[in-house]
Amino acid sequence: MTSPADLQQLLRGVALRVTRPRVAVLGAVHAHPHADTESIISAVREELPDASHQAVYDSLRVLTNAGLVRRIQPAGSVARYESRVGDNHHHVVCRSCGAVSDVDCAVGDAPCLTASDDHGFSIDEAEVVYWGLCPACSTAGSRP
Amino acid sequence: MTSPADLQQLLRGVALRVTRPRVAVLGAVHAHPHADTESIISAVREELPDASHQAVYDSLRVLTNAGLVRRIQPAGSVARYESRVGDNHHHVVCRSCGAVSDVDCAVGDAPCLTASDDHGFSIDEAEVVYWGLCPACSTAGSRP
DNA sequence: GCTCTTTTCCTGAACCAGTCAAGAAAACGA
DNA sequence: TCGTTTTCTTGACTGGTTCAGGAAAAGAGC
Numbered sequence: 001m002t003s004p005a006d007l008q009q010l011l012r013g014v015a016l017r018v019t020r021p022r023v024a025v026l027g028a029v030h031a032h033p034h035a036d037t038e039s040i041i042s043a044v045r046e047e048l049p050d051a052s053h054q055a056v057y058d059s060l061r062v063l064t065n066a067g068l069v070r071r072i073q074p075a076g077s078v079a080r081y082e083s084r085v086g087d088n089h090h091h092v093v094c095r096s097c098g099a100v101s102d103v104d105c106a107v108g109d110a111p112c113l114t115a116s117d118d119h120g121f122s123i124d125e126a127e128v129v130y131w132g133l134c135p136a137c138s139t140a141g142s143r144p
Numbered sequence: 145m146t147s148p149a150d151l152q153q154l155l156r157g158v159a160l161r162v163t164r165p166r167v168a169v170l171g172a173v174h175a176h177p178h179a180d181t182e183s184i185i186s187a188v189r190e191e192l193p194d195a196s197h198q199a200v201y202d203s204l205r206v207l208t209n210a211g212l213v214r215r216i217q218p219a220g221s222v223a224r225y226e227s228r229v230g231d232n233h234h235h236v237v238c239r240s241c242g243a244v245s246d247v248d249c250a251v252g253d254a255p256c257l258t259a260s261d262d263h264g265f266s267i268d269e270a271e272v273v274y275w276g277l278c279p280a281c282s283t284a285g286s287r288p
Numbered sequence: 289g290c291t292c293t294t295t296t297c298c299t300g301a302a303c304c305a306g307t308c309a310a311g312a313a314a315a316c317g318a
Numbered sequence: 319t320c321g322t323t324t325t326c327t328t329g330a331c332t333g334g335t336t337c338a339g340g341a342a343a344a345g346a347g348c
Binding site: 071072073075076079092094101103104117118119120121122123125126127128129130131132133134135138 | 215216217219220223236238245247248261262263264265266267268269270271272273274275276277278279282
Binding site for chain 4: 017018019020036037038053054057078079
């Protein structure tokens with residue numbers, strides 16, 4: 001896990017005010033990768049029982065804008081957050097239970113940024129989501 | 145555009161009952177690629193003024209399940225639908241206005257289904273979303 | 289330390305895409 | 319044409335997320 005001092009360091013590093021809710025939210029994202037907002041609210045409240053859901057939503061937004069956390073939202077899912085940023089990794093998502101795992105980019109660090117025809121778009125990111133079944137759902141489905 | 149007869153043919157081809165709302169919804173998806181549900185409801189009502197939004201939602205669901213349309217949902221966007229199915233193409237999404245364009249798979253027909261480490265998942269699809277700015281937003285942003 | 293200004297947090301309400309439910313209507317095989 | 323099954327209509331509702339305004343806290347300057 002990441003220590004409170006490290007978390008504060010991260011916040012100061014991007015010129016954000018250090019507040020207890022923000023430290024707690026950032027810590028929760030580090031401790032629970034791919035957690036949804038509800039889970040993060042719960043985790044934050046173990047430390048700060050009176051934290052409002054709004055503070056968590058606000059913190060997640062500023063942390064995302066500052067690049068300290070990354071927001072992912074696979075189709076049909078609520079928003080999820082992770083602290084691995086800037087390393088261009090992708091995700092596998094289970095169609096059945098929604099579980100998410102990290103997948104390093106197969107093409108190296110600077111990936112698949114090459115669309116065959118970009119229609120004049122200036123592309124800055126290629127996001128890849130692999131869909132399938134996680135080990136648990138896979139075995140559960142194959143023997144009914 | 146696709147003729148009503150063709151649309152009915154498509155429905156029968158996947159053993160779905162041919163109803164006026166379904167034909168209208170399927171036609172609207174063919175006529176307006178990447179349209180969201182609201183737009184599809186409007187398009188359907190030009191033809192069937194009394195169609196309920198629920199009929200459109202239901203139709204879109206069965207059409208999607210039958211494989212006649214594909215549902216896409218870039219992060220932060222509402223659901224969008226398109227009629228290009230089965231050819232494994234991807235999408236470019238504008239961060240500013242949300243516009244969507246098709247992009248053929250750069251790696252050929254059967255793509256990027258190879259994750260470096262699949263964590264035991266059985267993967268059946270690789271979805272790629274390119275993020276950037278569309279031509280209009282790109283020029284609008286560069287000269288303020 | 290102690291103020292002052294600015295940012296952030298809390299309370300509580302609102303929003304909106306999408307879903308649920310029950311009865312009426314339509315599709316289609318016999 | 320009839321009867322069964324599916325689909326559509328109406329209307330209420332849900333749940334994640336955002337909006338708004340006042341209270342509290344963070345950090346800069348003294």
